[in-house]
Amino acid sequence: MTLGHGRRATIRDVALAAGVSISTASNALNGQGRTNAETRDRVKRVAEEIGFRPNALARGLLSRRSHSIGIITNDTYGRLTLPMTAGVSEALVDHGVSVFLCATNNDPRLARLHLEALLDKQVDGIIFTATRLDLAPPVDLSSLPMPVVYAFAEGPDTSVSFVPDDSQGARLAVEHLLSLGHRRIMHITGPEDFVAVRRRAAAYRACLDGRGDKGEVMFGPWGEDWGHEAVRRMLARPEPRPDAIFCGSDETARGVIDALRDHGLSVPADIAVVGFDNWHVVAAQTRPALTTVDMGLKELGRRAGLAMLDLTQGKPVPLGIKALGCSLVVRKSCGAV
Amino acid sequence: MTLGHGRRATIRDVALAAGVSISTASNALNGQGRTNAETRDRVKRVAEEIGFRPNALARGLLSRRSHSIGIITNDTYGRLTLPMTAGVSEALVDHGVSVFLCATNNDPRLARLHLEALLDKQVDGIIFTATRLDLAPPVDLSSLPMPVVYAFAEGPDTSVSFVPDDSQGARLAVEHLLSLGHRRIMHITGPEDFVAVRRRAAAYRACLDGRGDKGEVMFGPWGEDWGHEAVRRMLARPEPRPDAIFCGSDETARGVIDALRDHGLSVPADIAVVGFDNWHVVAAQTRPALTTVDMGLKELGRRAGLAMLDLTQGKPVPLGIKALGCSLVVRKSCGAV
DNA sequence: TCCAGTAGATAAAAGGTTTTAGCATTTCGT
């Protein structure tokens, strides 16, 4: 900043200092129009010297692109949101696009407020994100004048959505257990009204069905307590005991492992356990550390960000719901190498 | 939207539909200048009908206030950031101010990129947030043309910072234990190079010092493992055992409680335990549920947001570091009612 | 009747940038 006053340098200052008109300065800086190479370099040098950066407001006013997008989420405490947001942001920051984060707390009033602020600010697009796949946005997003992308949420068929492939993730877990020789595999998971829970359970059953095994699924509330309770019920029944448990969340898995230990059963020696989420605080601290399915949330956000980028640039993007593969993170709770 | 084309309604459309000039429309909508009451109402009604909302870009260009601020954080996985951001956002959304979230991952290149995007977008202010109090921003924030507020970080004396009152929080924990009759209170905490750790330890010592008790502090890495290890060391020593442990984090506390159980000691009957963070996943799931210190992160964010609001409106805000009180969340791990 | 004052409305400028159309000047081809 070699400008005396606090004012930010404008292209006018550049033009003045370089002894050219504003249009020439603009052309030179953007490589548009016909410009003498010597002039172009001089303008660029001067711009650099006085620290000129174009005002995005003015630019956006004209180009109708604000280079910002909004993320609307219903999640305040962020186990899912923040990795996704980080992914989105990472995909976009190199293109000069910034991200407005709007936590609605599932409150329609708040959501409307946020949405109006976003519309006023002429965001180039909106990404909607939820804590569960089958949750509708707290405000109508179906007829906005800009593209909408759903991440970890399923939008209408005419929009673009990215979700983790729960079926494939569940298969990953079950096949891992099968490959280690386990044959009596149980599934302890969350409430059946979650679509993700139903998909994982269905995939689990399908995996076992090939072997003429119906399997057994216990639905319940999420959380560690449910893991304890489920183990209590399981052990109260007649033999044979399962030799492996596939859990619907890392928290449940932790509860299961703790409960098994309390009952004198060793993991993985007596019973192997697999989780779902790869939520680091939980999975890494479980004893033994948890083998679990990772949904790749950051990558999911990155994909959503890239899709949004294409949409704002008018490029074609395949519509519908795209399921992204999960990966298995092998730690100690299954006894694999 | 009664406008045929996808175009957003402008004030020009309002003026046309109401049969007045653009200036009159603007005056009527904003209650500026002299306007006939009848005209004013008609303009407002028309604006409502065609769904007019002023373009924030154009407005910002003129008023030099973009009604957006940036949050720069080095935290990607969000245990601290997201509650604070939610607080900031909550304080600002009612004033039409939106929040850009910039996760820098502590990478200076990324931080510079984000900062430049924010400056270009003419944000009205920047809030810096970190995962620990004594972490400098990965990019120089000292001479920006807009106000900077530090939340959960200590900025220079000439700026405005909000941090949790670690000393008071620690006192809360220790006095709770004292009030329950415990007399041999240990402190198991994080690495000594964290300023928050040193402050808590100092407050802990000061509390005991009045009773002629030096206390004992064990520093170590954060995390559950350290809790286990610390308990092992503690029990390996000659009697007398502590009758209470004040932990520097909930994770450590959970490790401590699990380890005590493994060694046949009961919490709270044999030893009481207090944590620090009130990180719900950890504190609520510990068995027994953890009594712990809550730093009020959301409130901290709210205060930072309000301060930013005042700053952008030119109101005076007291400079320096403001320590915000913590609160004690009583659960089961101390045996209090 | 004329003047001053006021109410109500508006034209124009400003904010910073990009783009279009157009103006000189030089170069090229014949």
Place this chain on the structure above:
DNA sequence: ACGAAATGCTAAAACCTTTTATCTACTGGA
């Protein structure tokens, strides 16, 4: 040497809103 084409630059319009200064018409007072 002359018209055509290319080169280098610029004025002005456009994006949308707010504000200032100005203009018109009317009211009331003398």
